[in-house]
Amino acid sequence: MASTTAARALSTGSARPRPTMRAFSYWMTNYRRTWRGTAVTGVLEPVAFLAAMGLGLGAIIDANAPEGSLGGLRYLAFIAPGLLAANAAQTAVFDSTYPVMGAIKWQRVYYAQLATALRVGDVLRGHLAFVAFRIATMATAFFIVMVVFGVIDSPVAVATIAVSLLVGMAVAAPVFAFAARQEDDSGFAMLYRFGLIPVTLFSGIFFPISQLPDLIEPLAWAFPLWHGVELNRGVALGGLDVVPAVAHVGYLCLWIGVGYLLAIRAFTKRLVT
Numbered sequence: 001m002a003s004t005t006a007a008r009a010l011s012t013g014s015a016r017p018r019p020t021m022r023a024f025s026y027w028m029t030n031y032r033r034t035w036r037g038t039a040v041t042g043v044l045e046p047v048a049f050l051a052a053m054g055l056g057l058g059a060i061i062d063a064n065a066p067e068g069s070l071g072g073l074r075y076l077a078f079i080a081p082g083l084l085a086a087n088a089a090q091t092a093v094f095d096s097t098y099p100v101m102g103a104i105k106w107q108r109v110y111y112a113q114l115a116t117a118l119r120v121g122d123v124l125r126g127h128l129a130f131v132a133f134r135i136a137t138m139a140t141a142f143f144i145v146m147v148v149f150g151v152i153d154s155p156v157a158v159a160t161i162a163v164s165l166l167v168g169m170a171v172a173a174p175v176f177a178f179a180a181r182q183e184d185d186s187g188f189a190m191l192y193r194f195g196l197i198p199v200t201l202f203s204g205i206f207f208p209i210s211q212l213p214d215l216i217e218p219l220a221w222a223f224p225l226w227h228g229v230e231l232n233r234g235v236a237l238g239g240l241d242v243v244p245a246v247a248h249v250g251y252l253c254l255w256i257g258v259g260y261l262l263a264i265r266a267f268t269k270r271l272v273t
Contacts, residue, residue, distance in 0.1 A: 019118050023126020026113065028203075031130070037136075039141070045103055046087065046145045053206075054149065073237065080151040081160060081236040082205030084142050085228035088164035091138045092172035093196050095131045097188045100179035104126070110271055120268050128172060128260075135168035136161065142144040157236040167228030173259025180266035204229045224255045 003128065031038075054076030061075045095152025115122050139161045146152050160236040202212060203225040209217050220226045227248040 004203045019122035019185050020125040020129065022116075023113055023118055023123050025126075025129035026109070027127060028133070031134075038138075043141050043145065046083070046142045049083065050076065050080060050145060050149055053083075054151075057065065076149065077151050077237065078233075079205055080146050080149070081232035082203070082229040084139060084146065084160055085167045085205070085225060085232045086200050086205055087142050088135050088139050088168035088228070089171045089200070089225050090137050090196065092131060092168040093175055093191065095134050096172045096175040097191065098185065099177050100176055101128070101182060101185060101188075102232045104180065104270060110267075114271060120271055121264060123271075124176070124260075124264055124267050128169070128176065128263075131172045132165060132169055135172070136165050139164035139168070152236060154236075154238070159235045163228055163231045163235060166252045166256075167224055170224040170228075170255035170259070173256050173263055175259075177259060177262035177266045180263065180270050199223050199225050224252050227251050 054074075058075035058079075075084070104111075110123050112190065113126075114120065118126075143152070143158070143161055154225075175191070178187070200222050202209065202216060203223065204220065209220045209226065231240070231245060231248045234245065
């Protein structure tokens with residue numbers, strides 16, 4: 001009798017998915033219906049951008065740049081690892097703004113989930129886990145395009161996918177907190193225009209940040225994207241020192257941790273109190 005009860009408990013209790021995975025499964029179920037559209041953009045966009053910037057503009061730069069100006073690298077090889085990190089950051093912003101507001105104001109998905117046994121933390125972590133999945137898949141697609149373009153010549157470079165995931169989550173967590181506090185979507189246009197675009201331009205993707213004015217260069221250090229660009233470039237092209245790498249990773253983890261705490265506070269205030 002006791003063994004039967006134990007077996008029943010194992011078959012019904014421990015087999016159930018954890019609360020966070022239940023929230024995650026909702027987003028995955030929706031994604032199964034729409035993944036084809038995002039898969040196309042996830043491949044076509046990096047192909048088009050790398051071709052335009054790396055082969056088009058890059059051919060002009062390679063022909064006219066002083067010898068050794070980029071460490072002897074082709075312009076395509078120089079910008080591709082940074083674009084991989086930027087793609088992760090952009091995916092994180094896009095998936096952490098309107099989807100979060102929609103789940104609060106329009107579809108009210110979060111409220112439906114909270115009507116079950118899920119708690120605020122489960123809802124937040126489940127959605128963040130889905131965003132992490134999206135960032136990882138987009139980064140993998142971008143990495144494959146880089147391989148096709150001949151940018152990658154070392155198997156160690158596959159670690160850039162993990163770095164890009166770290167960058168994306170360092171962006172996604174605080175943006176979740178920001179989105180949960182918005183009453184309408186006007187704040188998102190400001191975030192894209194005065195946040196995402198300038199940070200992308202001034203994070204060392206297209207040129208070394210040492211070429212920036214002295215007052216602007218420290219701003220690049222403050223945001224997570226520059227740290228991801230440096231990590232990706234070091235991993236993909238070699239020459240990454242241990243101490244700077246640990247510092248970059250630690251700084252990105254700090255953004256994730258602080259962003260998560262801000263997000264859980266914003267979600268609790270918006271959804272419960």
